[in-house]
Amino acid sequence: MSFLTPEQLASAHKANLETLFGLTNKAFEGIEKLVELNLQVVKTTLEEGASNAQKALTAKDPQEFLALQANLVQPAAEKVLAYGRHLYEIASNTQAEFSKVAESQLAENSQKLQSMVDNIAKNAPAGSESAVAVVKSAISAANSAYDSVHKATKQAVELAETNFAAATNVATKAAQQASSRAAKK
Numbered sequence: 001m002s003f004l005t006p007e008q009l010a011s012a013h014k015a016n017l018e019t020l021f022g023l024t025n026k027a028f029e030g031i032e033k034l035v036e037l038n039l040q041v042v043k044t045t046l047e048e049g050a051s052n053a054q055k056a057l058t059a060k061d062p063q064e065f066l067a068l069q070a071n072l073v074q075p076a077a078e079k080v081l082a083y084g085r086h087l088y089e090i091a092s093n094t095q096a097e098f099s100k101v102a103e104s105q106l107a108e109n110s111q112k113l114q115s116m117v118d119n120i121a122k123n124a125p126a127g128s129e130s131a132v133a134v135v136k137s138a139i140s141a142a143n144s145a146y147d148s149v150h151k152a153t154k155q156a157v158e159l160a161e162t163n164f165a166a167a168t169n170v171a172t173k174a175a176q177q178a179s180s181r182a183a184k185k
Contacts, residue, residue: 019101019105022101023097023098023101026094026097026098026101027094029094030090030091030093030094033090034087034090037083037086037087037090041079041083044079052068052072055068056068056069077171077172077174078172081168081171081172084168085168088164092161103150106146110139110143113139114136114139117132117135117136117139120132121136
């Protein structure tokens with residue numbers, strides 16, 4: 001009894017290579033977005049640094065210089081938070097793409113395995129029904145375990161996203177308060 005034909009093996013290898021190249025492209029897209037973000041941050045930081053240096057050099061007295069410095073606190077904090085949000089978004093989107101592929105592959109492989117077990121069951125000798133039932137039960141248990149882990153992981157990711165958003169809001173408010181206190185001095 002033959003399980004896989006050479007054509008089926010070639011098809012499976014081709015599908016695996018396509019998946020690998022697709023994931024590699026997604027990873028490079030994420031890296032490309034990260035590089036673009038970092039280049040933009042460096043460019044903006046240099047431009048703003050030069051502008052702020054010019055403003056600092058034109059300050060007429062220490063009060064004006066301190067006021068200028070105080071006015072830079074909130075925008076700087078907001079930019080750091082925005083950078084963190086963009087970084088998180090890039091990582092989250094890339095991870096989501098990988099998860100989609102993993103889920104799709106798992107579903108496809110599970111279906112193929114079930115089909116193979118059904119095929120074996122049809123061609124199995126008499127009296128092997130209990131062994132086939134054990135294999136089917138194991139497959140079902142593995143699928144249930146995966147579903148449970150997947151749901152728990154999804155909940156953890158959602159919780160992390162919620163916590164990240166809450167932390168960002170707290171940090172933004174803290175930066176605004178620090179800026180307003182510095183401006184009052």
